[in-house]
Amino acid sequence: MFKALTQFLLFSLVSILLAVFQFSFISALPAWGQNLYPGVIVIVFIIFFIDLLPALYFILAFGFFLDILSFQFFGVYTLTLTAAALVVYFILKNFLTNRSLYSFLAVMFIFIFIYNFLLAIISFIFLSGSFILGDISFWSSLGWQFFWGGLSAIIFFSPLIFWFKKFKPFFLEKKRLV
Structure with missing residues (x-):
């Protein structure tokens, strides 16, 4: 009980900081930097390295x-x-x-695509009459988000594997022939 409460409070604090950072700092960057979404990247890291339930707490x-x-x-x-x-x-x-790493990159790219696709569809249905999926800016933004997500995955994958020590290379073990 105490562990779950501590985890939820930690996720809440990190989520507040990431949301404020995203809306105050990242939105002021040039076009290439405005598409960095650290919260989305953290969600994918939580899903991949921990589990779905803590990710849902963080998403909430x-x-x-x-x-x-x-x-x-x-x-x-x-x-x-x-x-x-x-x-x-x-x-x-x-x-x-x-x-x-390939699975992690696939998870990162799938999450980013589904998130942006659903956000565009919901925005089209409820907010405006323009279909943003045909716009070049949507695909450019998606490409930059793929770049930032892939870069963060490549940079942080190995240190997190080492830190969690959860995944073992069972199929790479050396076997003696004699």
Whole structure:
């Protein structure tokens, strides 16, 4: 009970800091830097390295603060992040059998695509009459998000594998022939 409460409070604090950082600092960067979404990257890290339930706790807190700070209707970020997390977790458990860097990159790219696709569809249905999926800026933004997500995955994958010590290279063990 105490561990779950501590974890939720830690996730809440990190989510507040990431939401404020995203809306105050990252949105002021040039075009190449505005598409860095650290909260989305952290969610994928939590799903891949820990589990779905802690990721849902983080999504609840992070989505709540994004919804408060944004001009979208309330709940859109929580809804899209949750849906993307559920789809990615299903894919991770049923189709990606190993926990390699390639699997992690696939999970990162799938999460980013589903999150942006759902956000664009919901924005199209509820906010405007323009279909943003045909716009070049949507695909450019998605490409930059893939770049930042892939770069963070490549940089942080090995240190996190070492830190968690959860994944063992069972198929790479040396076997003696004699």
